[in-house]
């Protein structure tokens with residue numbers, strides 16, 4: 001029997017991604033988000049949901065661009081720090097020693113040391129409630145070559161992204177390989 005947890009956001013897991021933006025003076029900022037995901041294949045798009053109180057919100061409204069940086073578990077401290085402090089009061093790149101790189105495609109910086117980055121141009125934003133959802137068209141994904149598999153695809157076991165459990169507010173690493181998508185399901189039906 002299932003127990004009701006009520007109307008809330010306790011779904012697991014969520015991603016742990018770091019959103020890069022420039023403020024009005026051109027200072028790079030970075031904040032951590034869990035409310036985000038892929039939302040369209042053609043054109044390729046990603047959403048992020050931000051509270052208006054974040055410094056990043058104003059930056060993205062102004063610049064209409066952001067990057068989504070994928071930290072590996074090696075950078076869990078920095079990723080958490082980016083969600084603890086505001087760019088309104090500290091320069092989070094300077095404080096952590098990570099390197100902001102100016103994207104050539106969008107008006108936003110990305111994190112040199114993180115293995116993967118998505119460069120997004122804002123094409124919509126919707127005020128939902130506490131959070132405003134930005135839809136960004138993906139103009140490019142950049143990845144360290146050492147993070148690719150033999151077929152040239154991102155290798156999740158090399159990237160070692162973090163996942164987040166909102167209820168207990170804890171980070172986890174990824175688990176082991178379990179099966180091939182769009183294949184293993186064929187064994188689930190009695191008729192197969």
Ligand SMILES: Cc1cc2nc3c(=O)[nH]c(=O)nc-3n(C[C@H](O)[C@H](O)[C@H](O)COP(=O)(O)O)c2cc1C
Nearest residue numbers: 031032033034035050051054055056083085086087
């Ligand atoms: C794991 C984690 C996930 C977070 N997810 C979100 C999110 O999805 N949306 C949001 O508005 N804030 C989120 N935050 C809080 C912001 O990262 C935090 O308010 C940050 O200080 C904002 O930075 P800024 O003011 O420099 O933009 C999250 C924080 C952490 C640690």
